[in-house]
Amino acid sequence: MVLRRLCAAVALAAVTMAAALIGAGPASAAPDPEGGSKTLRAALESAARGHVEAKQKLGASQKRQKQLQSTLLTAQVEAKQLETQVAAVAARSYRLGRFNTMTLLLNASSPDTFMERMQQLDIMAQLDGRALTRYREAIAATTKAKAAVGLEIKEQQKQVAVMAKKKKEAEIALASVGGGSVAGGFVGANSPLAKPAPRNANGSWPKERCTVDDPTSGGCITPRLLNAYQQARAAGFKRYTSCFSERSSGEHPLGRACDFAAASGGFENKNASGGDKVYGNNLAAYFVKNADRLGVMYVIWFRQIWMPSTGWRAYSGSGGPNATHTNHVHLSIL
Structure with missing residues (x-):
């Protein structure tokens, strides 16, 4: 009788543990520290991608x-x-x-x-x-x-x-998030030209997945983003960069985005100023000048966003320097 009760207790414990594991599922991705929403990013991607495809046609x-x-x-x-x-x-x-x-x-x-x-x-x-x-x-x-x-x-x-x-x-x-007004933006006539990413024979961008190793993390990125990252470094923008990361939305978990720190020491919890601000200005201008060569979806820097269809517009992020993009340049690639 005692043995029978012991076996029943062990079986119940095993079932309970299995149920708990099944119910828990995989750990949910961390929220996006850059603010915004999944809906906003989906709308921006659709607008940018649609504009670029129409322009190519x-x-x-x-x-x-x-x-x-x-x-x-x-x-x-x-x-x-x-x-x-x-x-x-x-x-x-x-x-x-x-x-x-x-x-x-x-x-x-x-x-x-x-x-x-x-x-x-x-x-x-x-x-x-x-x-x-x-x-x-x-x-x-x-x-x-x-x-x-x-x-x-x-x-x-x-x-x-x-x-x-x-x-x-x-x-x-x-x-819808309090932005959109025409902004001065960041433009550099003397920005160097980047090596173009490969295109299809008809001039369109090939579909790419997160298939190559991310040199900034243990994750993966698309070949087109790797080219943009390498070209930026070749142009002299070598400060700390983070590309792939597990997040609840956006292009980072898809391997299509990188954050480039403005400060030489990495991401700082304060707005860039002085030489760091100039560095960010020049990097943002570099990506805009080479947008057609690199396949840029959008660039965000210092409360402004650049898209192929709109040019520089105000981008109101709420929160600290990460959310307002005042301590790093965000690059998203098609």
Whole structure:
């Protein structure tokens, strides 16, 4: 009896422990120390990504239109040049129609003259046929190119509308947290150029996942973010940086964001000033100048945010220097 009770107690304890482990699940990610919300970041990502994709499609369409315009011009020139030959063919057909080709042959004074005239008429017919065929092809090419140009213009109008829509979405998202007003921003005309990240053949950004080792932590980042990090360091921005981290939202846990400390000693719990502020200004300007080369989604620095669709805008974070981004430059990559 005692043994039976002991076995039952051990079994109950095992079931209770298993239930507790199942109920506990994995530890929840830490809240984001930079403030903001998952909803805000999702809206900003959608606006930035949508704008960049529309801009890429717009550029591709404009390139195709330029090529089509060249094709159209070539076809129009060829058609114009062939008009003289076509007119001569028409005139000759009119004259021969009245004079009857068979009569021309029958009036030959000798068999040799008959054969000579027959050969001349055959050659003339071949030349006339080629000229007419080339003319018809040139006209068809002109018509096709004009129609294609019209389609590209419509495509460009569509993408311009998308860009305007995404800009509005970004403004609304920022306004929802008290930001969004036009800001002075950080621009550096003398910022060095970064080595471009790889693109697809059509100019779009390839989809990337957190697949390469993060040199700033034990986590992972995307190849595109690694390139941005390496390019920034090559440009002289070598102060403490933190990229991957477990958080409840944002790009850091996805390996698409880095925080670059303004102070030489790392993240300080105070607003950057003096040389540290200048360092942050220059780094933010560097990322903005190279945004198209690096695939920048947005940059946040000193209560301002830069996005491809809006430029620099006010970004109101509430809290300490981390939340207001006054002690570090935040970079998010597409």
